[in-house]
Amino acid sequence: MLREITDVVCRALLLCCLSLLLLALGGALACTPLVTDQGPTVQLDPDVDDRLGGTGVESGDVRGASEQIARALAGMRHGSDHPRIALAPVQNLSRFRIDPGLLKNRLTHELVQRARGRFELIPLDDATPTTTADYLLKTELRSLTKDNGRSTSDYLQYAFLLERPSDHAVLWTGMYETKRKSDVDVIYQ
Amino acid sequence: MRSLLALILLALSLSCVAVKEAQLAAENVIDAPVVEEHTWGRVECGHGQVCSEVQVARVDVGRYDGGPVEVTLKNRTLASVAVQVELQTFDAQGRRTDRTGFHDVALAPRQESVLTLWQELSADERLVIALRARS
Numbered sequence: 001m002l003r004e005i006t007d008v009v010c011r012a013l014l015l016c017c018l019s020l021l022l023l024a025l026g027g028a029l030a031c032t033p034l035v036t037d038q039g040p041t042v043q044l045d046p047d048v049d050d051r052l053g054g055t056g057v058e059s060g061d062v063r064g065a066s067e068q069i070a071r072a073l074a075g076m077r078h079g080s081d082h083p084r085i086a087l088a089p090v091q092n093l094s095r096f097r098i099d100p101g102l103l104k105n106r107l108t109h110e111l112v113q114r115a116r117g118r119f120e121l122i123p124l125d126d127a128t129p130t131t132t133a134d135y136l137l138k139t140e141l142r143s144l145t146k147d148n149g150r151s152t153s154d155y156l157q158y159a160f161l162l163e164r165p166s167d168h169a170v171l172w173t174g175m176y177e178t179k180r181k182s183d184v185d186v187i188y189q
Numbered sequence: 190m191r192s193l194l195a196l197i198l199l200a201l202s203l204s205c206v207a208v209k210e211a212q213l214a215a216e217n218v219i220d221a222p223v224v225e226e227h228t229w230g231r232v233e234c235g236h237g238q239v240c241s242e243v244q245v246a247r248v249d250v251g252r253y254d255g256g257p258v259e260v261t262l263k264n265r266t267l268a269s270v271a272v273q274v275e276l277q278t279f280d281a282q283g284r285r286t287d288r289t290g291f292h293d294v295a296l297a298p299r300q301e302s303v304l305t306l307w308q309e310l311s312a313d314e315r316l317v318i319a320l321r322a323r324s
Contacts, residue, residue: 045291047290047291048291048323048324049323049324051324060273060291061293063290064290064291064293067289067292068292068305068306071256071289071306071307071308072307074307075256075257075307178295179295
């Protein structure tokens, strides 16, 4: 009698487990995942690592450096009311062939967003005289590379310099630096 | 036949939700989000592991002319780690007043690093620091 009851309970438990398993399997099969790492195109947050490797300029660096510098410039006290800051073309002297306009555009955007009437921005090209501005913001990108045949490391330096065009006095500097090592060689362009 | 098919589809969709909820609950148990409350605000980690490996050692707020805010992070592990830090400010009514992007901070083993960001903070504003792994 006891054995029969035990058998019935065991069968019922087994049936329950099987049903749950089937339900879970059905659920798993029915669920369409929302994760983005499936399919030929993947949408990424620009600040997140794309896992392609490489040691150069990342989208997060362009955004991060621009924001940090814009915040610092917006937060500092300026000598005159509503000074005019000219933004010189970005000098890319690093080994990475990236479009310097990426940094200039992002920097312009961040500066305009944070200026709130505290200063005016003048995008500068080679033809514009710097005398129209109270300050000149220069941006330079340089790199130092190490390679032992298996791995490469790059130290990248984004140097920002605010000078007074009338006498070239350096009034403020900002620095954004990265150092990355990778076993994967990738192309930046 | 149609009603049977509808029943199967309903059962599948219901079980999908149940399975997904169970999966998320399991993930939350394994690597639960962590919130640390401080006098100046709070630290939030979507993945608790990040907060266990990297500690916000101190926060210095310059409450004049928009900052700066200095966040000192400490790597508690014996390996180099890279995290991303986001700062948000909220006023006394809980409204968000400013938000930065996520900034990379690399930390040498058991070393500290300071992230400096200029943030416009008034005396009654609270700071929320979000930490996440870089990749």
